[in-house]
Amino acid sequence: MKQYLLSVCYPAGGSQPAPAALRKIMSDVTALQKEMQSAGVWVFSGGLHAADSATVLRHQNGDIVLTDGPFVESKEQIGGITIVTVADLDAALFWARKLASATTTPIEVRPFTEYGD
């Protein structure tokens, strides 16, 4: 079994969907999470606050320095993540497809490294 990270991507500074659309998205995402759980593939899911709520820590001259804001300013941001455990990429893509339909946003699928990789 392999683990995959499914990231919800959206353009930085984009506007939120209208409340009714957002309610539909939330209920679809919740239903999908239940489906993943009963299929036994779900590991973790969570939504993230906007990137400007981030704090970055860096090594600097033997010290750790904190900076306010995201590690990189990028056009695409990650709005939430889901981790699944499945047999292979095709199975991960099966769930990612459902997630893309539920969130109506692009989904990035990335494999985790494994012991021995």
Place this chain on the structure above:
Amino acid sequence: MAVLTRFLGDISLAEEAVQEAYATALERWPKAGIPPSPAGWIIATARNKALDRLRRESTRADRERAAQLLADQEESEEQEESEEHDVRDDHLRLIFTCCHPALASEAQLALTLRLLGGLTTDEIARAFLVPVSTMAQRISRAKAKIRDAGIPYRVPEVAELPARLRAVLMVVYLIFNEGYSASSGDQLVRPDFCDEAIRLGRQLAELLPEESEVIGLLALMLFIDARRDARAAGGNFVKLADQDRDSWNQLHIEEGRYLLRICLERNRPGPYQLQAAINAVHCDAPTTADTDWQQILMLYDQLMAIAPSPVVALNRAVAVAELDGADRALRLVDEIELPQYHLFHAVRADFLRRLGRSADAAAEYQIAIEKCANKMERDFLVRQYRSLADK
């Protein structure tokens, strides 16, 4: 390669093992003689080389994997009778892996040519006009993605098969087209690419005999390939109407007709089958004048209904020109948007020439010549352009 990839679950490891096995064969066969089953010998030797390597490199995970593989091997040796069947299944798995939609289409093409076509990285780089280092990187990146992302090594399930098969057929047809009409360079045809695509097509037809589009693609390639030699007579490009029909490959045409009959009986038409049928009509005509353009137009109408594209519309206009004259056809062409395609301009120029609009035709030929990257096709267009001035 395909057998070992399934066995080892890793394309790079399989490739290295096969290379080592060939090196051993080069040393041993001249002295000891060629073994009764050379392919079997290579597979067995490569399998042992890979196992040795896994044991040698011995992280714990690798040793466990080697032990597991050894157990699997003993199991599989009990079923030697199904070996040949396994080899065929392995080819099918490998082609679906190479053409996985998670790989970029250029990576799919390169991997298929490398792993199933057996072309060297050098040859593929030359065909696509990129530096060898770029192609080597493209191939190794694709192999790394297959391994790291866990792209499965299996034939897709029934529900996924149609979409996944479309990608495979497209890769095979792209290889064929690159061979039949080299997108650039001095040679019109790259016969090795045509042969390789037809070989892959045959393999797919053998593996998936129930899929009519697979049969249709094979028939289409055979019909087009039948005209390969006639198309480049004496180092010059010859258009369909002027080809020596006696030099068409009758064996290919016969096989294509046979395959097409199978498709007709099933009555599940698709884009490749329809294109094959159009080519069959051309092949049926003993002379250009005998061509059944009505039938061809009907088939293009059907093709436009299920798989519309500007290129299909352009070809349909050519049939319209034969039936209703260049005037109507020109009006159809003017509604098509294909400004970068040299054949769009060549067809338009031909219609203008037929209508006696020489100056407009000349200007259009010039654009076609400019857009055409293949030397032999360009020479042909230049001849057309010059004959216009002679009148």
